[in-house]
Amino acid sequence: MYTIGQVSKATGLPVSTLRYYDKEGLFPHLERKGYVRKFSDTELEEVKIIECLKRSGLAIKDIRQFFQWVSEGSSTYEKRRELFARQKEVIQQKIESLEKTMAMLEFKCWYYDKALQDGNENELHQMLPDKLPEEIQKIYDKAHE
Amino acid sequence: MYTIGQVSKATGLPVSTLRYYDKEGLFPHLERKGYVRKFSDTELEEVKIIECLKRSGLAIKDIRQFFQWVSEGSSTYEKRRELFARQKEVIQQKIESLEKTMAMLEFKCWYYDKALQDGNENELHQMLPDKLPEEIQKIYDKAHE
DNA sequence: ATACAACCTAAAGCTAACTTTAAGTCAACG
């Protein structure tokens, strides 16, 4: 059993955030000893799930919905599986988007490296948009897909 | 030369967002014909940079700072290169975080597949946290790093 | 006993990035 302060240290989330999550119903089985919250390993694992679903772009109310399904038992296995399958696709798209973003940033790094060497952007302007060195052209094209 | 409506269609950004970006100073060279904005290819490329920097987590005021540097000329090449290098690291971390997220989602999909097959979570509970099938264990461990 | 730290609540406040609203300008078509 952990206090909210211990959970805060263990997870890196501020105490105020943990209280907010509780108020939003994200710890449906959280116990109290008097007025004090008593967190268990269940809640520590729930924090991991919350952060996972948050990173995948789910809103708090949809995360609450998930925990609602959990407390409804085996009849909601399918719904839960579908939720995770959907979020897998969301994350896949996010990763692909970030890889394009990365290509743009790599291109820009190369661009300013060259601009610094040349002291100006004259040559660069002549190379754009399709006369870049082969490897750079690939990156540029990926960034501008 | 394009109207704001054409740029909206070309970029997928709402007209109101383009106006907002303009108000925030993200199109420092945008021209007007009377009171009407006239976008050029410069601004189309700027939209790509804005979206790239936004995806990397930069705030609007920092994007404006970048365009400020651009308009200051070659003396800011280094600052600009460093900005992009920094954001490359940010994106790299985001990708790694999403890959961990993906591992969690994959584990959860496997978990509920099995729960559906078994009709309950009894076997699953006995497997956790370190007696999972080899491949699944790897994924689980990655998700819980 | 008293002070201190760590817990609590309800409610108000904050922030970024838009979006909406209300009121107006202008060019072109029928």
Add this chain to the structure above:
DNA sequence: CGTTGACTTAAAGTTAGCTTTAGGTTGTAT
């Protein structure tokens, strides 16, 4: 000539996800 549609502004409104505030309770150490 008048109405339609695409443009304009300034300012107010929206949203999620916290965070802060003000005031209160409890347990432990000196």
